[in-house]
Amino acid sequence: RRRVRTHQLRRMKQDGQPWAMLTAYDQYAAEIFDEAGIEVLLVGDSAANNVYGYESSLPVTVDELIPLNRAVTRATRYALVVADLPFGSYQGSPEQAYDTAVRFMKEGHAHAVKLEGGAEMAPQIRRLVDGGIPVMAHIGFTPQSEHSLGGYRVQGRGDAAAKTMADALAVQDAGAFAVVMEMVPGDVAAEITERLEISTIGIGAGSRCDAQVLVWQDMMGLRTGRLPRFVKQYADLRSTMLDAARAYADDVRTGAFPGPEHTF
Ligand code: KIV
Ligand code: NA
Numbered sequence: 001r002r003r004v005r006t007h008q009l010r011r012m013k014q015d016g017q018p019w020a021m022l023t024a025y026d027q028y029a030a031e032i033f034d035e036a037g038i039e040v041l042l043v044g045d046s047a048a049n050n051v052y053g054y055e056s057s058l059p060v061t062v063d064e065l066i067p068l069n070r071a072v073t074r075a076t077r078y079a080l081v082v083a084d085l086p087f088g089s090y091q092g093s094p095e096q097a098y099d100t101a102v103r104f105m106k107e108g109h110a111h112a113v114k115l116e117g118g119a120e121m122a123p124q125i126r127r128l129v130d131g132g133i134p135v136m137a138h139i140g141f142t143p144q145s146e147h148s149l150g151g152y153r154v155q156g157r158g159d160a161a162a163k164t165m166a167d168a169l170a171v172q173d174a175g176a177f178a179v180v181m182e183m184v185p186g187d188v189a190a191e192i193t194e195r196l197e198i199s200t201i202g203i204g205a206g207s208r209c210d211a212q213v214l215v216w217q218d219m220m221g222l223r224t225g226r227l228p229r230f231v232k233q234y235a236d237l238r239s240t241m242l243d244a245a246r247a248y249a250d251d252v253r254t255g256a257f258p259g260p261e262h263t264f
Contacts, residue, residue, distance in 0.1 A: 069108030083110035094127035116142035118167020129175030137171035204230030
């Protein structure tokens with residue numbers, strides 16, 4: 001299997017073949033998802049919450065994300081690896097966006113970058129695409145704007161649907177190869193998907209997108225607390241790991257580990 005490229009994703013949309021994307025932030029997760037045939041791996045700025053233990057995605061820096069990108073790309077042979085640009089590293093100007101994206105491509109070994117925003121980010125998207133960097137856009141609920149959007153809530157309901165459609169068309173016109181739609185009503189996401197030539201990737205955007213994305217620690221049951229409604233849990237890794245850690249500690253305390261077979 002050859003490495004996925006953006007033109008292949010476009011062909012899959014034309015063929016009506018949905019594809020899958022997951023986040024990844026380290027070697028083994030990346031290797032496993034790559035082997036499973038996940039077409040796109042996103043080194044999300046959600047590493048803020050899922051790797052670094054921050055409360056939101058706002059604090060994570062370019063310097064914190066680049067080494068994760070490098071690990072993910074090195075661990076994969078098939079997946080297209082997308083680097084998420086963190087808050088504050090691209091909104092300032094197209095040149096700032098370009099300089100940041102170049103770092104992720106050169107030092108992070110990413111194949112594409114992702115940034116949040118619709119029509120207002122069109123100059124940034126255009127600048128990167130002109131510079132040879134494929135761009136994935138992200139509209140609807142955009143976590144980096146949590147404070148101006150008034151918290152985690154569905155975007156594009158009612159009258160706001162027209163703005164979401166306009167954002168989707170704007171990022172396509174600016175040259176994005178795909179667009180994530182987060183927490184957008186299913187019928188609005190479906191209409192956008194029909195209208196666009198580029199792939200739409202849903203997260204809390206219903207079933208009629210060209211692709212879906214989830215954060216892997218959410219869908220594999222690693223994280224604690226209540227999951228968002230749009231997450232389906234496919235595994236319970238937290239209990240698996242908790243049981244293993246407890247069994248190991250018990251064995252050490254009782255002397256059951258190491259046994260003769262573990263001893264030189
Ligand atoms: O950072 C992230 O995990 C994301 C996806 C949820 C799309 O942006
Ligand atoms: Na993100």
